[in-house]
Amino acid sequence: MLTQHPELFERNPEVSKVIRIRPYEPDEQTLRVLSILRRPVVVPHYSSRDWEADLDSSPQEHIIAVMCRAAAITGEIKLRPYFFVSEAEREQGRVNRRQVIIQSSGIHALLPMKNKEWFQDRFAAVSKAIAGDFHLIQVGSKDDPPIAGAEDFRGRTSITELASLLANAVLFIGLVGFLMHLARAVDCRSVIIYGGRERPWQSGYTCNINLTGDTPCSPCWRWSSCDYDHECMKLISPEAVIEAISAQAKHHGSPLECATVAL
Numbered sequence: 001m002l003t004q005h006p007e008l009f010e011r012n013p014e015v016s017k018v019i020r021i022r023p024y025e026p027d028e029q030t031l032r033v034l035s036i037l038r039r040p041v042v043v044p045h046y047s048s049r050d051w052e053a054d055l056d057s058s059p060q061e062h063i064i065a066v067m068c069r070a071a072a073i074t075g076e077i078k079l080r081p082y083f084f085v086s087e088a089e090r091e092q093g094r095v096n097r098r099q100v101i102i103q104s105s106g107i108h109a110l111l112p113m114k115n116k117e118w119f120q121d122r123f124a125a126v127s128k129a130i131a132g133d134f135h136l137i138q139v140g141s142k143d144d145p146p147i148a149g150a151e152d153f154r155g156r157t158s159i160t161e162l163a164s165l166l167a168n169a170v171l172f173i174g175l176v177g178f179l180m181h182l183a184r185a186v187d188c189r190s191v192i193i194y195g196g197r198e199r200p201w202q203s204g205y206t207c208n209i210n211l212t213g214d215t216p217c218s219p220c221w222r223w224s225s226c227d228y229d230h231e232c233m234k235l236i237s238p239e240a241v242i243e244a245i246s247a248q249a250k251h252h253g254s255p256l257e258c259a260t261v262a263l
Contacts (some may be wrong), residue, residue, distance in 0.1 A: 093164025196232025
């Protein structure tokens with residue numbers, strides 16, 4: 001596996017070798033060597049980017065299925081990722097028996113998308129409503145807006161440390177993005193504020209409560225431009241998120257549902 005984040009794959013029993021590469025740049029020398037050795041190389045993109053139009057192509061099936069097809073994988077596929085943490089790492093991620101991990105923004109990511117953002121005042125309302133029932137831990141970039149009442153872990157965690165926090169959490173609250181996938185990879189239920197950029201059947205997980213704003217333009221797969229003033233996000237109220245959190249918390253500790261697809 002060639003990756004800029006080796007920790008994602010180092011403990012995966014299906015991966016025999018992990019090679020670090022520079023961010024978003026394939027290691028051309030390694031690819032040439034693999035070509036000489038006649039080893040197949042798969043770059044599993046699930047969509048293509050139109051920079052001028054500010055959008056991605058919309059996948060016609062779940063992105064995990066798209067990537068498996070690109071790798072010529074066949075058979076019954078579970079639509080979920082995996083991340084492996086040791087028992088020692090899991091123990092370090094246990095802050096409170098009622099911990100809930102929350103990320104309120106992805107705008108400071110390396111490749112930010114404004115159309116995945118919800119509203120900070122609504123996150124504040126959610127935090128205020130549930131703070132008495134859970135120990136909130138905020139993760140994300142150090143420059144993300146702080147959430148009142150949450151223990152601040154912004155900019156302080158490695159991928160493995162994030163995974164360990166999520167593995168011990170009652171649930172994760174956040175947006176479509178890396179942490180949504182990492183939470184599922186360690187069997188943590190989530191409440192995901194989807195809006196309308198993409199649909200849960202394209203990138204989400206059946207064990208989560210995925211809150212969508214159903215508008216005629218959805219799914220647009222645009223990055224940051226919007227002709228409708230983010231109406232799909234406005235349709236998602238704090239009350240809907242709070243209700244979803246209560247519902248998900250009741251299922252904590254039970255096996256997570258998982259969709260499958262035959263390729």
